[in-house]
Amino acid sequence: MKHLNSVITGTGSYIPTVRVTNREFTRHTFYNEDETKIETLVDEVIAKFKDITGIEERRWVSDDLCASDIGAIAARRAIEDAGVDPETIDQIIVAHNFGDIKHGTIQTDILPSLASRIKHHLGIKNPSCIPYDLIFGCPGWVQGVIQADSYIKSGLAKRCLVIGTDTLSRLIDKHDRDCMIFADGAGAVVIEAKEEEAKRGILSAAAMSHTEEEAFYLYLGKSYHPESDPNIRYIKMEGRKIYEYALINVPEAMKVAVENAGVEPNEITKILIHQANEKMDEAIVKRFVKKCRIEKSVPELMPMSIRELGNSSVGTIPTLYDMIIKGKQPEHKIDKDDIVMFASVGAGMNINAVVYKH
Numbered sequence: 001m002k003h004l005n006s007v008i009t010g011t012g013s014y015i016p017t018v019r020v021t022n023r024e025f026t027r028h029t030f031y032n033e034d035e036t037k038i039e040t041l042v043d044e045v046i047a048k049f050k051d052i053t054g055i056e057e058r059r060w061v062s063d064d065l066c067a068s069d070i071g072a073i074a075a076r077r078a079i080e081d082a083g084v085d086p087e088t089i090d091q092i093i094v095a096h097n098f099g100d101i102k103h104g105t106i107q108t109d110i111l112p113s114l115a116s117r118i119k120h121h122l123g124i125k126n127p128s129c130i131p132y133d134l135i136f137g138c139p140g141w142v143q144g145v146i147q148a149d150s151y152i153k154s155g156l157a158k159r160c161l162v163i164g165t166d167t168l169s170r171l172i173d174k175h176d177r178d179c180m181i182f183a184d185g186a187g188a189v190v191i192e193a194k195e196e197e198a199k200r201g202i203l204s205a206a207a208m209s210h211t212e213e214e215a216f217y218l219y220l221g222k223s224y225h226p227e228s229d230p231n232i233r234y235i236k237m238e239g240r241k242i243y244e245y246a247l248i249n250v251p252e253a254m255k256v257a258v259e260n261a262g263v264e265p266n267e268i269t270k271i272l273i274h275q276a277n278e279k280m281d282e283a284i285v286k287r288f289v290k291k292c293r294i295e296k297s298v299p300e301l302m303p304m305s306i307r308e309l310g311n312s313s314v315g316t317i318p319t320l321y322d323m324i325i326k327g328k329q330p331e332h333k334i335d336k337d338d339i340v341m342f343a344s345v346g347a348g349m350n351i352n353a354v355v356y357k358h
């Protein structure tokens with residue numbers, strides 16, 4: 001019997017060119033949520049931040065670029081890598097959270113959708129190529145992969161382009177210490193239907209959504225600066241609550257995905273997890289490893305890019321994946337038949353995990 005597999009045939013990413021080190025925040029004045037000034041020396045705040053999150057620097061886009069521009073660059077690279085004719089793509093699924101925000105403004109622009117813009121940038125004329133956006137917090141790109149798999153398995157699509165792109169630097173509150181987490185970036189993959197003897201590609205998925213008080217763990221709110229305009233809002237988060245939420249729920253979703261995949265947990269060779277906090281990710285994977293009695297170590301399983309790239313939201317996992325495939329993470333390799341997991345958590349609150357066989 002032949003299997004209908006959903007297989008990643010090309011990867012691409014765009015790492016923005018503006019390198020912003022933690023040092024650059026020494027000029028900032030940070031405030032608490034209640035608008036009182038943080039009196040701790042800024043150097044100490046930054047050292048603490050590095051200690052908690054692992055982040056040393058992040059990338060921001062140059063002033064001339066928006067999310068759809070960098071998404072299109074990553075997409076073009078993935079299409080070239082797959083060696084396919086862009087006119088044969090059935091679906092363009094673009095995960096993002098804030099649309100295009102032009103430099104110097106703080107207004108989201110999603111008219112037309114980023115997927116339509118990217119289709120335009122790629123010069124695709126085929127009216128049967130359907131572009132649409134997916135808003136699912138940081139797990140948006142993984143959810144796009146799950147959707148592409150469903151379209152392929154149901155016979156509605158044969159070739160999908162799944163992109164994750166965000167420019168969080170355009171809506172950070174520079175007076176909030178948590179702003180140091182956020183970064184920009186874009187990644188993309190081409191996923192194709194392949195009829196094959198052996199089962200491979202996307203083996204399974206799991207997703208969770210919690211929308212009681214969790215719905216507002218990430219939200220838009222006014223700047224913490226006392227004299228700021230209350231009508232201008234920035235990305236805000238309940239960091240500690242997210243941390244605790246993620247630690248409880250993400251390992252469980254990962255376990256469900258492995259069970260659904262019908263593979264032995266020990267067969268997993270790499271876990272590419274969304275990165276907002278290095279220690280949080282280590283704790284999540286440690287719990288998962290313990291739950292599933294996996295014998296590999298966390299550093300061996302989990303490639304990280306957070307120290308240099310920060311949290312680029314939906315861009316993080318596809319960028320990391322592209323870097324590994326292209327040999328840009330020398331300590332981590334993905335070979336034929338390896339079983340990889342993608343896992344993510346973010347605004348919604350949403351969680352998801354995919355098990356993928358190379």
Ligand SMILES: CC(C)(COP(=O)(O)OP(=O)(O)OC[C@H]1O[C@@H](n2cnc3c(N)ncnc32)[C@H](O)[C@@H]1OP(=O)(O)O)[C@@H](O)C(=O)NCCC(=O)NCCS
Nearest residue numbers: 045048049052053138177178239240242243276277346347
């Ligand atoms: C935001 C976050 C860095 C705060 O760290 P934390 O350890 O939970 O922080 P707490 O509020 O418990 O405070 C602990 C200490 O860190 C300090 N601190 C808190 N946030 C800080 C920040 N952003 N930078 C520097 N120091 C910070 C506090 O002042 C406190 O200092 P003290 O020990 O001297 O009193 C962390 O909770 C986090 O990364 N959460 C997850 C974020 C996430 O996944 N977001 C998803 C985005 S998609």
